[in-house]
Amino acid sequence: MENVTWRKSSFSGGQSECVEVKLDRSVGVRDTKAREHGELTVSRAAWAAAVSSLRG
Numbered sequence: 001m002e003n004v005t006w007r008k009s010s011f012s013g014g015q016s017e018c019v020e021v022k023l024d025r026s027v028g029v030r031d032t033k034a035r036e037h038g039e040l041t042v043s044r045a046a047w048a049a050a051v052s053s054l055r056g
Contacts, residue, residue: 004022004023004024004028005022006020006021006022006028006030007020007021007022007023008020008032009021016032016033017032017033018032019031019032020032022039023044025044026041026042026043026044027041027042027043027044027046027047028040028041029041029042
């Protein structure tokens with residue numbers, strides 16, 4: 001199994017309650033307060049589209 005690093009949002013300001021993302025063949029998103037609930041997994045294309053729409 002490949003070792004993938006989770007990264008916190010740069011907007012978290014070092015707080016422990018934020019969103020984490022892992023980039024692999026797909027993109028995983030999880031809430032640091034509820035890691036036990038799993039992650040949302042989307043394709044890289046879907047993630048790129050979501051980020052693009054948020055940036056405006």
